[in-house]
Amino acid sequence: MSTKEQHNEAAEAAEETVSAEQSEQVVEESEVEVLEADSRYAELVKQAEENQQRFLRAQADFDNFRRRTLKEKEELGQYASMKLIGQLLPVVDNFERAVAAASVNGDFESLAKGVDMIFRQLEQTLEQEGLKAMNVVGEPFNPDFHQAIMQVESDEHEEGIVVEEVQKGYILKDKVLRPAMVKVSS
Known part of the structure; x- marks a missing residue:
């Protein structure tokens, strides 16, 4: 073999060695990447499971809160x-x-x-x-507070004024509990 051929063979052998080392390094790097990916995947799966458990606990807490609130509301209605x-x-x-x-x-x-x-x-x-009786006689007729049952002629009052209260009306706090039944001047 000539020196040139030997040199070429040595160069090829060296290249193969470098190539093999590079391949091993690439394989090691890809194994590390795979291990890191597996580790990251496992971490994400663990987080997903923790989040699922947290979600289920929160949902159960909310259901319990809703049931308890409904029960309290029913009791309040019964014993108000x-x-x-x-x-x-x-x-x-x-x-x-x-x-x-x-x-x-x-x-x-x-x-x-x-x-x-x-x-x-x-x-x-x-x-x-909080219950108050309405004072309606002499007031202008208001359908929110009064229920007109009759119109009467009146010389004393202008048209649309309550002249007589037939049944008292009541206000509970700020709401009309029962409108007053009244006679209105025409």
Whole structure:
């Protein structure tokens, strides 16, 4: 073999060695990349599972909150009038006493006086809860507060003025509980 051929073979062998080393290095780098990708994938899967568990817990908490709120709302609806009824019980007791005293004594004047006192006690209790009677006579007719049942001729009042209250109207806090039944001038 000539020197040139030997030199070419040596060069080829060297290139193969370098090429093999580079291939090994590329394989090692790709293995590292695969390991890093597997590690990142595993980390992402773990995060996804944690997020899924967190989501399920939050959903369960929300369902429990919704059920508890619904139950509280139902109880509030059932027992909303409990406070008012508790305040009205003394009025009921006083009516019972008045009826019992009237049947024993037969004194209707003191019965009337007692019933008047009980009525004032009842009005006071209802006012404390925000109930107010409307004062409508002499006021202009307003369909939001009044229910006209009749029109009457009136020399004293202009047209559209409430002349007589047939049934009282009431306002609870800021809302009309019952409109007043009235006669209106024409």
